[in-house]
Amino acid sequence: MKNLMKKIVVSIVGLSMVVMMVPGIAQGLTAEELQAQIATLTAQLATLQAQLTALTGTPAAAACTFARALYPGVSGADVQCLQQYLNGAGFALAASGVGSAGNETQYFGSLTQAAVKKWQDANGVVYGAYGGYFGPVSQAKYVALGGAVTPVTPVTPTGGAEGGIFATINSSPASGAEVYVGTTGKAVAAVDVKAIGDIVVNRLDLNFSKRPWLYVTSVTVTDGTTSKTVSVTQAGTSEVTVGSSYLFRIDGLNISIPKDTTKTLTVTVDAVSALPGTETSTDVALTFAADCIRATDGVGLSQYAPTAALAARTITMKEGDTAALEVTANVDNPEDRPVIVSDTATTAGVVLLKADVKAKNKDAILRTVEVTDDASGTISVLYLYDGDTLLSSTSSLGIAGSSTLADINLTIPKDTTKTLTVKADLYKTDGKYAEGATTTMILNAGKDGFAAEDATTFAAATVTGSDVTSGTAYLYTKAPSLTLASTEINIVGDTSASTSMAASGKIKINVTANGGDIYIPVYNATAASSGVMASATGDVASTTLTQTFNSNADNGTSELVPWLVKSGTTKWFEVSGNIDMCTILGQSHFDRLALDWIKWGTTVATAVTPANTWTWGLTDFKTSDIYLKICE
Helix, strand or coil, X not given: CHHHHHHXXXXXXXXXXXXXXXXXXXXXXXXXXXXXXXXXXXXXXXXXXXXXXXXXXXXXXXXXXXXXXXXXXXXXXXXXXXXXXXXXXCCXXXXXXXXXXXXXXXXXXXXXXXXXXXXXXXXXXXXXXXXXXXXXXXXXXXXXXXXXXXXXXXXXXXXXXXXXXXXXXCCCCCCCEEEECCCCCEEEEEEEEEEECCEEEEEEEEEECCCHHHCEEEEEEECCCCEEEEXXXXXXXXEEECCCEEEEEEEEXXXXXXXXXXXXXXXXXXXXXXCCCCCCEEEEXXXXXXCCEEEEECCCCEEEECCCCCCCEEEEEECCCCXXXXXEECCCCCCCEEEECCCCCCEEEEEEEEEEEEEECCCEEEEEEEEEECCCCXXXXXXXXXXXXXXXXXXXXXXXXXXXXXXXXXXXXXXXEEEEEEEEEECCCCCCCCCCCCEEECEEEXXXXXXXXXXXXXXXXXXXXXXXXXXXXXXXXXXXXXXXXXXXXXXCCCXXXXXXXXXXXXXXXXXXXXCCCEEECCCCCCCCCCCEEEEEEECCCCCEEEEEEEECCEEEXXXXXXXXXXXXXXXXXXXXXXXXXXXXXXXXXXXXXXEEEEEEECCHHHHHCCCEEECCCCCCCECCCXXXXXXX
């Protein structure tokens, strides 16, 4: 009997769909033949319905054709068919009397409205303020079900205790999320739900200020573990207020929240592939309205939250901005440093500048980069690299040092950063880098000198960020390089005393000779020609400092016999200083020992009267601060 009932139900549904489709498939029939075929099918349907009623005692769900919206006050055969469908589908208008099975009428009254609303709730039909209205959305659901009903049964938590929920807006994501066409999984809003007693969240209603199906293809609600994704369609959306309020329901969430626990329900969207009409950007407000969240407690009661609408979240839907570039200095952009150049051949591949270039909004194509140097006449060829890949080069250096690296054609994907390196070949000295007349070079890549295009539309990309300027390159044929080896500073005397009148500090540096031998003058406490000089710096500039000097370099026996660091070797130099506070009565302050300079020459003669002085890039060549108390 069970199989027979199943066959009858399937036959009823199948015949119902055939009856509804006959006008579309019988185009070759005459009117009389068509009417006869419909009559035959209708008779077969009635017979099957009667058989099912005889077997079960319950009328079968009716198959109806709707050509209009049905609502309270209208009447007609379609209303009666709707009543028969509802009674047969388990949503009886009445147990007996008017509206009950077998006593259906052609009038849409309060009984019909109540039964429609129960059917809508069971089947996830979003109706907004129009509960019980059987319009296009409900009729689309009816057709989709094919006369069969799949009720959505709320999950009830175990435990059997009555509960409740509270809902508040989560600060992340903030209002103003930008969603570009084609974007998937973009978080646009979130709500925190706190459980009073164990509860299960079954449903979430979202209110959109514009027709959501024009902007998003699907909506996902997730607590991080459980997720539900629903396609956004016109048929699945309820128009509450034409043009300004649209209700979209996500049913069957089944997200469990234990007692006294808060979970964050995050809403993400997948965007359409193109915005409607000529729109390129539009704002859509998303609101969690009052009672938009429905949960079931332990005794099966429905609980709703929030009690009032939460703060709206604005979603900016964008067709896609033109690509943009953001230019910043790379962390390895050269600082002040010596650069050794050859006096016999071109010096190749000197790194002059490093810049980070990030594509934003869309993929971008970098076309040209303009750079400026302040030592025009020393550069032979400029090169631009992406890693080890040569992008562009030029030997046509512009007037006043301005040069353009063209035909780069580097595609930078959206949200990707490329580190670009500018290198140069420098002419051999030929008198350009005479000792005692130091030549310097600073390279600048202004952000406005970067030209790029959108990789899709080829529109000019906007450029933001900052100009990138290198540190000074000091060009020498021979020069030392410095590294800090160690520092120390200590109180002189009893540290437990009420006064600390003096301190002793040391700074030790390593000096490497590059390009040839380097001569450094012996320390002279009073002469400006001293090879290495430090000073006491701090809150009071007039602190007295007494210095001594030591090194493991060769020679260094007198002012006329300087220290020698042979080409390619490294020697250490140490300056010691005693800081005396007693010359500054009545003051206490922090003090430190800091390196002021190192002077050198490339011969004994040019070291005795130093030709070169290094005062740049010594910021970190200092001891830590020490606190000196009042001298009594």
